[in-house]
Amino acid sequence: MASNSFQPALPPNLDPDLAAWIQAMPKAELHIHLEGSIQPETLLELARRHGRVHELPSDDLAELRRWFVFRDFPHFVEIYLTISNLLRTPEDFALIVHACGADMAAQNIRYRELTVTPFTHTDLQQKGLTLDDLLEGLEAGRVQARRDFGVEMRWIFDIPRNVSFQGPEQRYDPGPAERTLAYALAGRDYGVIGFGLGGYEVGAPPEPFAHAFRAAKEAGLLSVPHAGETLGPESVWGALDALQADRIGHGVRAMEDPALLTVLRDRAIPLEVNLTSNICLHVYPRLAGHPFPHLDRMGLILTVNSDDPPLFNTDLCREYALLATEFGYGRADLARLARNAFQVSGAPPALKERLLAEFDRWAQQGEL
Template identity: 35%
Template sequence: MSVSDLPKVELHLHHEGAAPPDFIRQLAFEKKTDLSGIFDAKGGYVFEDFAHFLQTYEAATSVLHTPEDFARLTRAILEKSAANGVVYCESFLSPDFCGGGDVAAWREYLHAIQEAADKAEVDFGITLRGIVTPVRHFGPEQAKKTALCAAETAGDWIVGLGMGGDEGQGHQGDFAYAFDLGREAGLRLTTHAGEFGGPESVWEAIRDLNVERIGHGVRAIEDPALVKELVARQITLECCPGSNVVLGLYPDMPSHPIARLRDAGVKVTVSTDDPPFFHTTMRKEYDMLAEAFGWETEDFRALNATAIEAAFCDETTKTRVKKKLETN
């Protein structure tokens, strides 16, 4: 069996960023919205750099207007993820795109998303849980509204609070209030850092937000003391190698530090980030890593064991997912 056929756990997937281009084009057609500028000649998303990526991302999400749109999106995402062997996934969901940060509106969107996810679990065998995600470049005040949405809907399905967006805007500590609100509601915490922000952004995430996972985090490799700190604290990195290469952090997969981080004792996992934007899938990630580093079946089984232990879901769900991971 190829390593890409293994059942997989994915911890870092942006819900809107996983929208298939054909799905967005269909929605744009239905809503009579011209989004032709965000697609290339082959029909994929087009962007030049990270700032342009964020613009394309937000343009694509602009046709997602209603809870029903997000229900359809959820099914489309999970069908593709399941086809790539994903049996458990945690997705970043932003109330900013689902009601503008209003709690009552967010509840309606969340109900539609969860209902679609439950149906997809029956149909495709994939389990989804949600991580509510403030968008960093929308600012700390908007993040407070998003965190309140998270706190008001925390439970068995909304399991975490994270933060995405432009790492160049402000500092991690600017969002401490939002993260404290999530922590008090019993949510587990993660944040994007160590991608474009460098090692210092990871230090900030640890020191100022006290998170237990880091989205990306790979530039920690540039600071040996930080690597030791990640090991000591047992902080898990949600690595997205294909995304990092496409966005120019590293020239190619063999240059990516995931293997060096793992060898240093850091807990690493593998995810796709915004897969259609970066022309990747979980199968492709596994194949690229196997080719770049000579990783074999047991290496990927270990990655998935790390991922399910770091997952934010409850122990009953973890036990059920572990059985699926052991079936192949």
């Protein structure tokens, strides 16, 4: 059942018993981008499938792995675009979703909410891919992954915020939001449970997107925008007030505003935290200065996530391990955080109940 994909190095000072315990703990992950979850070997397979290996920097897997290692933001974007451009057919999406399922099994991730940006594939990039192609591929991969690995996936469709502001005056164009909304509504029968807003926050505030989020929420989707990553508290306030956020992607820079922290705690709005991503993208210079333990002590509901794991040379098990080695988290606290992710997920009620029961059974038997 294990995937043969490359495993990132765990922190060298991690107790091996704790590493095994983290691996065995049933986990849920709420913040991970499908396009950013692809391993180099899958990318190579896609390139071969389409006769486009020449578009990669190398056809050697070891070389590709080195190319994947995070350097800086422009390099990250270059890899992201290369990946996106090689996702051209329903079968491509089925392949990457199935590979994602194998990775879930290897890490004992029982449930994942994957963010997908349909507008990029169907509108921005001229690949001849339709929404029906995309939904068909996602669904085929999801069904195969459930059958082969017993894992559950749901989708969050997100608006790419930066392409929504056009021209020298950066005027708001509602097109990407309206198209993404239509796609998300059509996707509800295929496991779409959330509506997101992704991309670079600077110059792309949440407020103009309120129209689409209102409609998404009325249709029963969760509002899960990215906010408080590249911008500070004002972006999180906007996500709460204008987008009625049910959870915040990142949100860690709420740390800079005590009034905002109080609101997030009192309204029980969970944050989807991505430690390694925050360091790679320079939200914080060092892990030791990350506000995770402070936000946790403040009583906010936190979840642990990996964002774009192969591109940040991490995975979910490693993110939990970092809490232990950097901040001294022990088993009881790690299990509490893991349970949060099941609890605040957008899983349908019967599934959520089943996943929580499974987690609680493990916790009762496990050595907490």
